[in-house]
Amino acid sequence: MKILFLDQSGKPGGAELCLIDIAKPYGDRALVGLFTDGPFKKLLQQHQIPVEVLATKPISVRKQSNLLQAATSLGQLTPLLAKVVQTAKKYDVIYANTQKALVIGALASFIAHRPLVYHLHDILSPEHFSQTNLRVAVTLANGFASLVIANSQASQTAFVAAGGRPELTEIVYNGFAPENYQPAESEVKKLQQQLELEGKFVVGHFSRLAPWKGQHILIEALTQCPPEVTVILVGDALFGEQDYVQKLHQQVATMGLEHRVKFLGFRTDIPQLMTACDLVAHTSTSPEPFGRVIVEAMLCGTPVVAAKAGGAMELVEHGSNGFLVTPGEPQELVQIIHTCLQETEITATIAKNAQAIARQRFDVTAINQQIASLLTQRWG
Ligand code: UDP
Ligand code: GLC
Numbered sequence: 001m002k003i004l005f006l007d008q009s010g011k012p013g014g015a016e017l018c019l020i021d022i023a024k025p026y027g028d029r030a031l032v033g034l035f036t037d038g039p040f041k042k043l044l045q046q047h048q049i050p051v052e053v054l055a056t057k058p059i060s061v062r063k064q065s066n067l068l069q070a071a072t073s074l075g076q077l078t079p080l081l082a083k084v085v086q087t088a089k090k091y092d093v094i095y096a097n098t099q100k101a102l103v104i105g106a107l108a109s110f111i112a113h114r115p116l117v118y119h120l121h122d123i124l125s126p127e128h129f130s131q132t133n134l135r136v137a138v139t140l141a142n143g144f145a146s147l148v149i150a151n152s153q154a155s156q157t158a159f160v161a162a163g164g165r166p167e168l169t170e171i172v173y174n175g176f177a178p179e180n181y182q183p184a185e186s187e188v189k190k191l192q193q194q195l196e197l198e199g200k201f202v203v204g205h206f207s208r209l210a211p212w213k214g215q216h217i218l219i220e221a222l223t224q225c226p227p228e229v230t231v232i233l234v235g236d237a238l239f240g241e242q243d244y245v246q247k248l249h250q251q252v253a254t255m256g257l258e259h260r261v262k263f264l265g266f267r268t269d270i271p272q273l274m275t276a277c278d279l280v281a282h283t284s285t286s287p288e289p290f291g292r293v294i295v296e297a298m299l300c301g302t303p304v305v306a307a308k309a310g311g312a313m314e315l316v317e318h319g320s321n322g323f324l325v326t327p328g329e330p331q332e333l334v335q336i337i338h339t340c341l342q343e344t345e346i347t348a349t350i351a352k353n354a355q356a357i358a359r360q361r362f363d364v365t366a367i368n369q370q371i372a373s374l375l376t377q378r379w380g
Pocket of ligand 2: 013015121122174289291293
């Protein structure tokens, strides 16, 4: 089966990193068509995944755009659509990995007579999207997709609550290669030295800098933690959230935490950094659709605390393979940090348990087989 994957992003967010793992086994039988040039294209090339930028200009629909803006941007889409239709004729299936990819993919599937798969990485709720974008996504998925792969039960439920047809949906979690999360001890030590983390209790936050990812909650919690607790913020503003970045720096300065918070920017050595942490904190203030970073921390054997909402609740069982806290409540986070500082044995057992479960539950080979059989059942 030949698959044309479509993704709007030039930057590697979680949905894009997930796509790398899905597209890889198809080799030359797949093409990833991007709507924007950028570092994601380079990453695909490094993985030997065929990739082409199909758009001549970046398209500009925003998460919160209204109907008029959406209609205007549709005009800009014509050349891209023509290119996608022409390309799709050489493939058996169109696989849309993002919402703008769904818009183009739906139209192309109709014109080129190719079936459409929509990989839903988002919680389609008003908390995350404008009414217009929600309506467009659900209408197009209902009308054109033959299969909607939801990245969690939470994403599937939100899709159905927004009017999505339940019979289209299947839930498939993100897959991970466990061996990628076992860095050499020497690499981790080197990193700890470079970043001056030795002797500290390091809480890591791994996420793009965006208000709903809640880095500010962790910084607020830090003010109530003992002085040996240090925070590393790993990630950059991928989608233009510069105001939030400024606010975070201001918050750190106002609270006098400059020596206890390190902004590391976007990194490619996530397993090494996570292993160097004593705790990984996930602090999203809106429900997380899946939460790759939670599973990655587990695979590294690092204890993880996550915000109790959305997909995170499917990944973490409080006190068994991690900790859950109420979203937006720094106080609860402080409590968990204290627990991890004091109850080191229990915490280590929880992390070991999490690692063993995550290796089984999110094994990339099994997950890829799951996707392959969903596709072959329909079009094999
Ligand atoms: N990530 C990364 N470098 C960074 C920060 C994050 O490679 O500096 C990766 C992280 O390891 C994870 C992904 O970006 O695999 C983020 O995915 P997640 O599902 O947690 O959140 P998203 O950003 O997709 O909402
Ligand atoms: C999206 C979601 C994130 C999820 C990722 C991969 O970017 O925000 O929660 O883990 O897709 O499915």
